Amino acid sequence: MDIGFSAVELINKLKVDLEELSINGEITPKVHEQIFSLRSFIETFLYYFSKGANAERSTDSSELFKYLLENIQTDNPIKYNPEIGGHSSVWAIRAQRENCKAFIAAQASDFNHKALHYTPEHSEKYLQWPHQSIQAESKQQHGDIEEPLDIHLVFEYKEGDEILGYKAPRSNRFYFVDDPNGASLKQMETYHKLVKDHPHIKRHLFGGYQLMQKLEYQEVKERLEKQEQLWNEMRQTEPGHMIHVEFAHFSNLEFFKLFDKHVVRQADSLGMNEQELVLILELWQYKLKDINQARDSKPTIEFILEQLRKFFILAKEQQLPLSRVHLHPYGSFLMCYDRSKWEDAHDAIIKSSMATPKFCKMTDKLEEEHIDNYDVPERPKYIVNPYNQQDLIPISRDNLTYQFDLNDDITCYMQFFLKCRTLIKTAGLGDTISSTGFIYHEPKRSE
Template sequence: MSATSYLTLITAVSVFTALFAIIYQAYLASNDLRQLTVILQSMKNLEQAFPVNKPRVAIGYGSCSDLYVRAVDFLNFTSSLEKSLHQTTLNVNDITTEDEFLQSFAYYFQRGAAAERYTANKDLFQKLVRQAKKSSKAEPRWALGGNAPVIGSRLATEGAEVMLAAKMSSKLKSHLRPDIHLTGSLIDDDDIHLILEYKTGDEWGTMRTPRANRYILHNDHHNPFISSLEELELALPGFDPHLFVVSGLQMMDNYVYEGGVREERIEKVRNQIQAQSTDTLIHFEMASFVELQLLQLLLKNIVPYSDSIGMNEQELDNLRQVLETGKISLVADSNPRVAQSLDQARYVFGKINEDFFQSHLTDTRRRMLSRIHLHTLAYQAILVAKDSKWNNTKNAAAKASLTAHRHVCASPIVNPDASYRLLDDSFATSTQSGAARIPFSELEPVSCWNETIAINGLKRLDVEICVAPVLICKVAKQTAGAGDNISGAGLILQI
């Protein structure tokens, strides 16, 4: 074969290979789109299977005005910061200076982990807010914030009658749905939360984040005192809620109180929960906690009187760690395997209910934990005790999953072409040897099964577990508030 013929052959093979690769990639993309379309329709069928009968929901506590910015366009990365990140004694939670703030952000950014932190330095916080408002490059925008208003808005949108315990300015109230009954009085100045959002693959200095998430900094003065509690107390008797949601207590994290004030306020929240009818379900929405003493107070005063807990993968790992070792977990795997998460959920469910069975006879107001809702980037997992008051677990998991996409993409429409799936084609139900594997089905995308959880030899509880894939938004528009919207959407179909 001549050199010319040889080159012609090589060229032809190269062209054919390139064309084949293009056609094959197009085939894979087309097949993925078809699968996502089938999955979407199956989950929409589950979401729409049951009507919402306008349940009454009371929710507290607090509100704020959220200031969003694009993190990598707002913050300056310096060589001195890079050096400090290698310190073994780095404290990412005590934020009193700008350097400490940047170190804290960097710690969570490079791990793709959500975080919410308090700074006592009012001057630093106000400086950052002023800079954020002026930074057109960082695309600043304002929104109604706070766990309670966001969960309440989602529940009201889905058809619930909502009573909200929050104090806010008339300006902020104008952003609240008019059909939500606000029990708190008006105030002059709202607490502000500075929300630094980033997308998957965003680069900041030498760091690249593995997933979209957000870092929240605040300097709250109203919310740490749960100042709307007493006004909710006056309104609750005539409302008779089907569900009472407790949220926003992370605003007490790392705040410096004078002599016993925090304990007193948390005890008043406990008393408010205990005053509810046994027919009223209690849901506690977890959040990002870094202060062990506060979590211990919540495990003593709030969790034992709650029927349900909602959390993300970071918060689940933190709660499990505190229950198991008495230590705080600052950060966890931002995209955990299903088996790992379910094992953690089983441990939390078992440990909390172990305490319930040991003490409920002496404290008759305690409630058995009957529901855990875990929301992650890749999937929704809901664990519910059989014969409890929670309904439609499979449907709730599907709705929570679709709501995750809608919120993060900032669109009421779930577009398969704007989505991708991380949940594997099969997953183990536990990390234990011999655990069952669940195959994934496009036509039945939400997998549910029954099992029994032993409560330290005291009792065995039958539970249902449902896992739904999230159709992940390819281009995240917003991550802050996702957990609150997801939790609200899951709750509406279960009460």
């Protein structure tokens, strides 16, 4: 479950405790490898907040997490929104809204049942969620373990928000979890066993790997190696499977290397933001020194396209199966793909951009006053064609969608999107964009 709230409002409520903290030393933005105290939390948060950078971190202290949760929910509680959280749950909801039938391996709880509209009648058409089989298999694999509900704290902030003298250069969020269940891919074997009973399922979305960073290195290594083996078996048994992996924020370099080796390099498609793209390129080029250093949160379009060009060159040189990237940088979306493996992406990128209004402050019924909450962000007059540097692609006032080639094999669509003046939340936005794009982007069928 995601609990979203205003970061400004919560940290204002903690003012007295933070003032006491500052007596023993100035509070300064910097990344702490372990977050076990209020100081290590607030300084790590301020670092990413002041950069406008997305971040997802796990606490090393359940007491700290409980302290923050209590300040949100009790003793003059602040305004917060409990919503379904987690990659698979967000994807499943999106798929159902697009009249797709989703097959999900997620934690079962009363909250999730309600949020995912889980009823026998509804699920017969829209949702396969064999959580009883998952629980039985997990018990056989891992023993009888009582799993509390995973709660994620989502510190939301808007461009221009100010906290402790620091200003956010763009809207984003800081995702903070306690992760009581260990995030050890408990459903993995069950998922792949059940997929065999549903041979029509060929499109798979995976995410949430950053939550494994609290586990011991050897355990993570063994679980990811097992997943790679199961992916290979699935592809060998029945061709045509396409695997999409959603990136996230990583704070441990050794874990990130495992994630690259056993997940990224085995995927067909990736969803990520502009900072995550830079991270994977630095790793591939042996330039990654500090994984916790925030990258530019507002790079130019030309810079992003150059990074994408390098990405596909390096993927091809390393003979990786990667053939598609759905990038969601600030102000636009980019979908780049190998034309020999994917159909045209025009509809997919437009429909993925149309999935974002649910994150704006509005009701389900569109009213005239809601229009004032939308804005078309400032756009360049043109972009340089990455395939032909001498060619300029003019950006029209009346068009938000552009197509061009990145190289001989790769085509890109760029979609500028309507910007919300007031956001309800940003958490889950990337997942919603990527899942909708993946739903509508058809792979080419093998002859």
